[in-house]
Amino acid sequence: MKPTVGTQPRVIATRVLDAVLHNGRSLKAELATSLKQLPDPRDRALVEAICFAVLREGARFDAALAAWLPRPLAKRDRELHALMLAGFAQLDPIGLPPHAAVAATVEAARVLGRQHQSGLVNALMRRALREGLPVAEAGAQWPQWLRARIEHDWPGQSDAIFAASAQAPPLWLRVNRRQGACDDYREQLQQAGIEATSDPDLADGLRLDTPVPVATLPGFADGAVSVQDGAAQRVADALAPAPGARVLDACAAPGGKSAHLLERDPTLRLTALDIDPTRLRQVRETLDRLQLDGNTELRAADAADIDNWWDGSAFDAVLLDAPCSATGIIRRQPDVLLHRRESDLTALARTQAALLDALWRTVAPGGVLLYATCSILKAENATQVDAFLARTPDATAEPLDARFGHASGVGRQRLPGEDGMDGFFYARLRKA
Ligand SMILES: C[S@@+](CC[C@H](N)C(=O)[O-])C[C@H]1O[C@@H](n2cnc3c(N)ncnc32)[C@H](O)[C@@H]1O
Known part of the structure; x- marks a missing residue:
């Protein structure tokens, strides 16, 4: 994904994260409404990437904030908390060019009416760049009670479960066999420059390790294919x-x-x-x-x-x-x-x-x-x-x-x- 320098995606990502992290809202529902505000698909992709990275790895970013701030952020600074997590996610794991990530996150603080905290945002972003963000143990993102259940139910596999649950999934397609054969559809994808692999155990399934927007799938609107794991x-x-x-x-x-x-x-x-x-x-x-x-x-x-x-x-x-x-x-x-x-x-x-x-x-x-x-x-x-x-x-x-x-x-x-x-x-x- 090419980085965008715009402030708007950072502002929107912060608002989505604030709603999900602090107000119990659903990520899917918040993204569905918020992404409509962004006409550029690169901006939409960036908001999604930031939100998913924070929800998958936010424990690392919170550990950094706990180490670098003299005291925990107050309740009135929840939006700032969301902004900092969004900022850190752009550095690691997303890996945007540091200058763009820092500048746009500081600017987002201003747009969010937090001009008085933009110095703090700048300092924290720069510290993350200098020192790197901490690594978290597998499952750090999970609530204790659920982690214990997984460890109890799947003692040999729990670390693999935690690791896989923090990964972005491939895009799985189900070819509508009433409209054409799976192999033929794979060829259509190939002609459109989209790589897909079939699975010996799935008669209708194709796997795209590099997901594409659904609207770019040949024949999607006419029912040639669906997204289904x-x-x-x-x-x-x-x-x-x-x-x-x-x-x-x-x-x-x-x-x-x-x-x-x-x-x-x-x-x-x-x-x-x-x-x-x-x-x-x-x-x-x-x-x-x-x-x-x-x-x-x-x-x-x-x-x-x-x-x-x-x-x-x-x-x-x-x-x-x-x-x-x-x-x-x-x-x-x-x-x-x-x-x-x-x-x-x-x-x-x-x-x-x-x-x-x-x-x-x-x-x-x-x-x-x-x-x-x-x-x-x-x-x-x-x-x-x-x-x-x-x-x-x-x-x-x-x-x-x-x-x-x-x-x-x-x-x-x-x-x-x-x-x-x-x-x-x-x-x-x-x-x-
Ligand atoms: C796992 S989802 C089903 C996904 C669906 N089978 C599919 O493949 O698209 C579970 C669904 O169960 C519905 N549901 C929950 N309780 C139900 C009930 N008592 N009777 C009927 N549907 C129920 C929910 O509204 C939800 O849509």
């Missing part, structure tokens, strides 16, 4: 509904997995539910863009409240892509580490259990339910499914092979970064 693409293989099957996607929005199932088999009779009507509208948009206008019913409903939405006709295959801690996708949503509370896990586990119990009633005899999460916590995955099997006599687990990840209870767990993919759990349950 490789681990999420494996869900369709794990569910593997028979041709013409009656399928329920119980937590469907924004519709990535529903769409993939329909791309693979247009004869499926799909019902897609989501509790959130706004998010459900995204499923419609997803299906429209991909030109998957077949036999699909969309409903806004609490999937656990089956009396409210189910007409009593059983499903051959049910996908429960359950709400979860999102601990497998921290590389994409680093603010999960700020916002997630230990008490959330109890509530999530209760919701997951209620969804499993209720949806099991909708599975036809001999039918299948695939339980999936983007969590790497056993309480939401292996332990959750074990407890379900223990209280559900007509349920048995069916094995999934090693291409789905490590054996974990009766399911399979992919850990973040393995094969370049997100952390994901899959368990396939068969009804007697």
Whole structure:
């Protein structure tokens, strides 16, 4: 990325970080609104790079501030705190030319009405240049309680999990096989100067180690391709509904997995539910863009409240892509580490259990339910499914092979970064 010298991206990055770090706002939502203010794609890319770097490595920058300031910054200086983290991120890891980074950060202090602190900003930036920013231990960014859980659940792999969760992910594409073959699309990308590799375990997947803006992907607007992590693409293989099957996607929005199932088999009779009507509208948009206008019913409903939405006709295959801690996708949503509370896990586990119990009633005899999460916590995955099997006599687990990840209870767990993919759990349950 070529550096920009503009002040505006630094100001916007500071405001986004202030909202996320200090006011509990979501990074995705803040970026979505803030980036609209920047017409130059290089400025947008810089804001994203700064925000992600701070949320992935901010513990290092806070350590520097703790060492270099005589006392911690006051509450009224939270915006200054965000600005300093944004400033340090430009030096390391982003590695912008020091002069541009220092000058624009000092200028941003002025624009933010902190002229009186611009000398301090200048001094701290210059000290970071002279002395370098400290290195943090793996997992320094994680809250203690969550770090302990990961170390408990994955004792041999916890450092690799922390490291992978701090890396930028590749861009994974899913080629819409209704519009063309994956190899043909890879050639189209190549002609457009975009390098992609295929994955032997993904029939429709391509991996771009150097991500590009989605709008530059050939045929994107017409539905030739979607963005979807490789681990999420494996869900369709794990569910593997028979041709013409009656399928329920119980937590469907924004519709990535529903769409993939329909791309693979247009004869499926799909019902897609989501509790959130706004998010459900995204499923419609997803299906429209991909030109998957077949036999699909969309409903806004609490999937656990089956009396409210189910007409009593059983499903051959049910996908429960359950709400979860999102601990497998921290590389994409680093603010999960700020916002997630230990008490959330109890509530999530209760919701997951209620969804499993209720949806099991909708599975036809001999039918299948695939339980999936983007969590790497056993309480939401292996332990959750074990407890379900223990209280559900007509349920048995069916094995999934090693291409789905490590054996974990009766399911399979992919850990973040393995094969370049997100952390994901899959368990396939068969009804007697
Ligand atoms: C992990 S996301 C699903 C992603 C989706 N399967 C895809 O591939 O695009 C979980 C979804 O579950 C929905 N959800 C949460 N609780 C629900 C419930 N009780 N009933 C139905 N949907 C629910 C959320 O609104 C959210 O959209």
